[in-house]
Amino acid sequence: MKLYFQYMSIHFRSQMQYRTSFFLLSIGQFFIPFFVFAGMYFMFERFGQLQGWSFFEVALCYAVIHLSFSLSESLARGFDAFSALVVAGGFDRLLVRPRNTVLQVLGSKFEFTRIGRLLQSIIVLIWSVSNLPQVWSLSKLLTLAFMVLNGVFIFTGIFILAATLCFWTVQGLEVANVFTDGGREMAQYPLHIYERPVFKFFTFIIPFGCVTYYPLLYLLDKEEGSLLSGILTPLGGALFLLPCLLVWRAGVKHYHSTGS
Structure with a gap:
């Protein structure tokens, strides 16, 4: 982790040269999701x-998923831009x-300009929580932190x-954006509003439901929610990451240089 923070420090100083x-x-990153949130506000x-x-219940869902995305996009940008490393050798x-290699790829690129998106998400989070008094308990605030982390x-x-x-493909595939940008846009609303196949996919395959929908049932005192589901279901994010790391390890073993 010391090396990771050194990577972070180097990239931050580099980006602050301009x-x-x-x-x-x-500022641009602040306003891009702002217009999405404005559309949600006018819909309600x-x-x-x-x-x-x-509105404030859905705003909390929106804040959690956008806060998670902005943190991941800032700190794990090296994987999102990984194809450039492969192409250039x-x-x-x-x-x-x-x-x-996971640590090195993580440290190869940071996007600190995503602080605008991060700030917007924090503002929405504070605004929504301040209007939802049922969230104000230690167990629920801890659950909220676990939701963002996972x-x-x-x-x-x-x-x-x-x-x-x-x-295998050398160049990155745009299909991944279906699950990052598309998953973010879908998970900013309660998943039960979608058709059942979509609901199941984003619960058991890519478990966004374990980050927003199921924990929110507990946070907001919905009938289906419980303390057990609120605390345990956010761990689905960590369980999803483990096989991803195993797949990465298998990919590294099969890597052949491009010869660049």
Whole structure:
């Protein structure tokens, strides 16, 4: 972890060499999800509820998933941009270093300009929680923290799976965005509003439901929620990350240099 933070420090100092560009990009990252949230706000202004869920309940769901995504995109950007390492032969250099390849790829790229998206998500989170008094207990606030952390695990796992494909395809595949950007957009609403196949897919295959929907049932005192489901289901994110790391390990064993 000391090496990881050294990587982070180097990239931060590098990006701050162009401060105007950094702050302008950060402002842009603030407003991109802001318009999505504004659309959600006006929808509730028009219709009032979404299958029994109020605006602030859905806003909490939105804040958790966007906060998780922005953290993962900032800290695991190396896997999202991994195809460039493979194409240029840079991964060969990582293989001869006496450190784990996962750590090195994680430290190869950081996107600190995502602080704008992160800040917007935090503002929405604070606003929604302040209007949901039932969330204010120690167990529920801890559950909320676990939800965000395990959301980071899920998005990072998807980035790792997409990066692993580069060992065979060399170039990254845009299909991964279906599960990162698409999964983020779907998981910002309660999953039970979708058709059953979609609901099951995002519960048992890519477990976004374990990060937002099921824990929120407990946080918001919905009938289906319980303390056990609220505390345990966020761990689905960590369970999803483990096989992703195993797939990555298998991909590294089958890696053949591009010869660049």
